[in-house]
Amino acid sequence: MRQGKVYYKDYLAGIITESNEGEYVFQYDKNYVREHPKEFITFTMPVTEKPYTDKRLFPIFDGLIPKDWLLEIASKNWKINSNDRMGLQLACCQNCMGVVSVVPIHEEDGA
16 A cells, blocks of 8 residues: 655645555545635545545546656656556655645555
8 A cells, every 4th residue: 555645735635545456545634624625636526524536546646747758757767667656646746836746655654
């Protein structure tokens, strides 16, 4: 299982998880739901206490991953297969230009 803390602006918005079975789950943080109920990370994922699940990485997160030649550089430098979308997201999406970023959670860190 791999996880990342999802930030919207400077706020912890939630946690993105890839299960060992390859399913993706995004869960908004309870404090974020209470304090920022109208500040969704994307129109397709309104703020809710219910988790979002999918067999593919959600478009909002997949869109953060570098493309083309930059993807090739990232993939080679971190030795990550370009099809490993969660691995690329955790390696490349900590300091994105937009308002959403993803910071890896290491097992020893916990959520």
